[in-house]
Amino acid sequence: xxxxxxxxxxxxxxxxxxxxxxxxxxxxxxxxxxxxxxxxxxxxxxxxxxxxxxxxxxxxxxxxxxxxxxxxxxxxxxxxxxxxxxxxxxxxxxxxxxxxxxxxxxxxxxxxxxxxxxxxxxxxxxxxxxxxxxxxxxxxxxxxxxxxxxxxxxxxxxxxxxxxxxxxxxxxxxxxxxxxxxxxxxxxxxxxxxxxxxxxxxxxxxxxxxxxxxxxxxxxxxxxxxxxxxxxxxxxxxxxxxxxxxxxxxxxxxxxxxxxxxxxxxxxxxxxxxxx
Amino acid sequence: xxxxxxxxxxxxxxxxxxxxxxxxxxxxxxxxxxxxxxxxxxxxxxxxxxxxxxxxxxxxxxxxxxxxxxxxxxxxxxxxxxxxxxxxxxxxxxxxxxxxxxxxxxxxxxxxxxxxxxxxxxxxxxxxxxxxxxxxxxxxxxxxxxxxxxxxxxxxxxxxxxxxxxxxxxx
Numbered sequence: 001x002x003x004x005x006x007x008x009x010x011x012x013x014x015x016x017x018x019x020x021x022x023x024x025x026x027x028x029x030x031x032x033x034x035x036x037x038x039x040x041x042x043x044x045x046x047x048x049x050x051x052x053x054x055x056x057x058x059x060x061x062x063x064x065x066x067x068x069x070x071x072x073x074x075x076x077x078x079x080x081x082x083x084x085x086x087x088x089x090x091x092x093x094x095x096x097x098x099x100x101x102x103x104x105x106x107x108x109x110x111x112x113x114x115x116x117x118x119x120x121x122x123x124x125x126x127x128x129x130x131x132x133x134x135x136x137x138x139x140x141x142x143x144x145x146x147x148x149x150x151x152x153x154x155x156x157x158x159x160x161x162x163x164x165x166x167x168x169x170x171x172x173x174x175x176x177x178x179x180x181x182x183x184x185x186x187x188x189x190x191x192x193x194x195x196x197x198x199x200x201x202x203x204x205x206x207x208x209x210x211x212x213x214x215x216x217x218x219x220x221x222x223x224x225x226x227x228x229x230x231x232x233x234x235x236x237x238x239x240x241x242x243x244x245x246x247x248x249x250x251x252x253x254x255x256x257x258x259x260x261x262x263x264x265x266x267x268x269x270x271x272x273x274x275x276x
Numbered sequence: 277x278x279x280x281x282x283x284x285x286x287x288x289x290x291x292x293x294x295x296x297x298x299x300x301x302x303x304x305x306x307x308x309x310x311x312x313x314x315x316x317x318x319x320x321x322x323x324x325x326x327x328x329x330x331x332x333x334x335x336x337x338x339x340x341x342x343x344x345x346x347x348x349x350x351x352x353x354x355x356x357x358x359x360x361x362x363x364x365x366x367x368x369x370x371x372x373x374x375x376x377x378x379x380x381x382x383x384x385x386x387x388x389x390x391x392x393x394x395x396x397x398x399x400x401x402x403x404x405x406x407x408x409x410x411x412x413x414x415x416x417x418x419x420x421x422x423x424x425x426x427x428x429x430x431x432x433x434x435x436x437x438x439x440x441x442x443x444x445x446x447x
Contacts, residue, residue: 013328013361020336020357027343027350028410037349044344051345055296116299116346118311120411123347159347187417190308252302 041152049157052114106261117191124160139219139260145248175210177203312432335360355407
């Protein structure tokens, strides 16, 4: 016993080191949805949100012009979409009136107050939270393409898990061939690219083709831009292609985002739970 | 100034410098290899007489604080504890024959410049090597870990030396 105590005393700093590393590893290797991660994110949200917001209030002035440019382009694209919906009858443009029309998605504007893009587990923080009905598991769209999915929110701030996070998975469609795939962020990707897997190899995929969201889990509307095909790789002995894409959204300059609120989410989830 | 107030101020300034300035530096294509950290300078600046336990505890707490800002639970804390554990060994490794003046805190003015540079570079290598090993988490990408460590360490050391000249008063 005495020897054991002496041993521990002699190597006390090493044991302390192991103890600290153990605590770190519990955080590091617990999954993103675990209790540790969620409570960590929720408490850190409250502490850091205010500081990041103050800092972005100052730095916001420096990129106002590029921000305005992004919004102008987005506006023009939306106008284009709207024009396609209208038809010319006699001497005025009218939108077709559809009595069965049901709105499924609502959009809430938010500002990005902090974003990291250089690590493997990047994150984006936005300045809307539970007070604005922003919850975990909602889609977030930037001005050019999708950003990611919300993970945890406090009263005024929300964390977003962007496409450039190693745990990110989303179902997407190759626009031309309409075949499904999954977008992931692999080890070989940096913040400008991502990888689409599970597109069957009989689909004709060309460089520059559009990859859009499928909208299968109700997070995003169908057809939101994800990226453009950068390279296509045929894996020998496999029936699927490995497609690398250029992300539509530029993660070095995200300032304005829209949070997607799926009004029919409850109904969809109720249906899913009934099936199980 | 009261030393505790001084150290608290140092912690706050270094963490804010890290998350609001250094982490926002964008170098285009190179920024996937150059991810510098400077806040570990705090551990290097602590007095030589500090005990190992207190050193590691402080390192852990500051690492956790940076993790809170970057929402990477455990990553920075683990790297900081690693650095805290190795600091006494690093100091022993680079100790000149006449020994250090234990009453002074390690800075570029209290040590010989070449020794201080060695101290900061070794510490930076230890910190970044562990940091990127945990982040990449695949030994098949070992060359990637080494490349990231090397690039980030060089930039970090430059920033730290610069910070020393800008802040520490000549005595």
